[in-house]
Amino acid sequence: MMAKLFRAVIMGPPGSGKGTISERIAQSFGLKHLSSGDFLRENIAANTEAGVLAKTYIERGLMVPDHVMTRLLLPRLEEMTRHSWLMDGFPCTLAQAKALNSTCDLDLVISLNIPYETLKDRLSDRWIHLASGRVYNMGFNPPRVQGRDDLSGEPLIQHDNDQPEALVSRLRHYKDVAKPVIDLYKSKGILHTFSGTETDRIWPYINSLLSTKIPSRPETDTQHIPLP
Ligand SMILES: Nc1ncnc2c1ncn2[C@@H]1O[C@H](COP(=O)(O)OP(=O)(O)OP(=O)(O)O)[C@@H](O)[C@H]1O
Numbered sequence: 107m108m109a110k111l112f113r114a115v116i117m118g119p120p121g122s123g124k125g126t127i128s129e130r131i132a133q134s135f136g137l138k139h140l141s142s143g144d145f146l147r148e149n150i151a152a153n154t155e156a157g158v159l160a161k162t163y164i165e166r167g168l169m170v171p172d173h174v175m176t177r178l179l180l181p182r183l184e185e186m187t188r189h190s191w192l193m194d195g196f197p198c199t200l201a202q203a204k205a206l207n208s209t210c211d212l213d214l215v216i217s218l219n220i221p222y223e224t225l226k227d228r229l230s231d232r233w234i235h236l237a238s239g240r241v242y243n244m245g246f247n248p249p250r251v252q253g254r255d256d257l258s259g260e261p262l263i264q265h266d267n268d269q270p271e272a273l274v275s276r277l278r279h280y281k282d283v284a285k286p287v288i289d290l291y292k293s294k295g296i297l298h299t300f301s302g303t304e305t306d307r308i309w310p311y312i313n314s315l316l317s318t319k320i321p322s323r324p325e326t327d328t329q330h331i332p333l334p
């Protein structure tokens with residue numbers, strides 16, 4: 107049982123390893139890994155009003171508008187009064203950050219700073235199991251059977267916007283929208299930035315930072331949150 111609830115956010119450009127690192131943090135420290143992309147996929151699958159609306163943007167490779175994101179996510183976060191969590195993919199914009207601010211006090215923000223060439227290589231090799239959001243990379247963490255999801259055996263897909271042609275504009279967009287969010291968290295004194303080309307090298311630094319803030323999770327207490 108954790109003494110104090112812990113609330114953290116992880117930020118970074120597409121392909122920076124947010125999902126990969128979030129999973130490690132969730133396993134090691136027992137935080138719930140919340141992902142904006144997973145929330146959206148759940149809502150799309152359940153045909154909720156927000157899900158139907160969000161789908162029209164995602165299908166066109168666009169960001170979902172702030173008011174849809176906040177309407178979807180904030181009530182879910184408000185429900186999590188008894189859990190420590192790590193949020194991946196939200197907030198993305200200053201409006202989202204301000205809305206989150208009015209709901210809860212964050213303890214920590216992790217920002218990943220990864221070179222462009224690394225992002226390009228990773229994303230052009232990223233394969234996704236659409237239904238669950240599970241992510242693979244043919245070099246870094248390949249599926250057991252090529253082209254198939256480890257758990258369901260279903261086919262993996264690649265996103266068009268993970269290809270190098272789309273990446274430059276995605277990164278430019280990320281930089282524009284993330285800068286004021288990063289500045290806000292810097293001014294609050296909760297921002298920690300990690301730079302590097304490999305998650306395996308960055309991970310020890312994140313691990314030791316979090317170890318000073320939250321107790322490590324005992325093996326026996328490990329709780330696997332079922333994937334949708
Ligand atoms: N905070 C957010 N604000 C607006 N739209 C969002 C947000 N989070 C996710 N989305 C939308 O949902 C889609 C899927 O999000 P998800 O994080 O799973 O994947 P992604 O686009 O591959 O991001 P990344 O490449 O950073 O992992 C995004 O492309 C975007 O349209």
Ligand SMILES: O=c1ccn([C@@H]2O[C@H](COP(=O)(O)OP(=O)(O)O)[C@@H](O)[C@H]2O)c(=O)[nH]1
Pocket residue numbers: 118119120121122123124125126127228229231232233241242243245246247303304305306
């Ligand atoms: O050190 C690393 C970390 C991640 N990845 C891969 O890079 C891609 C992007 O990682 P992730 O989806 O975690 O990043 P996000 O877009 O969530 O920031 C995925 O295919 C990962 O398997 C990699 O090859 N090396």
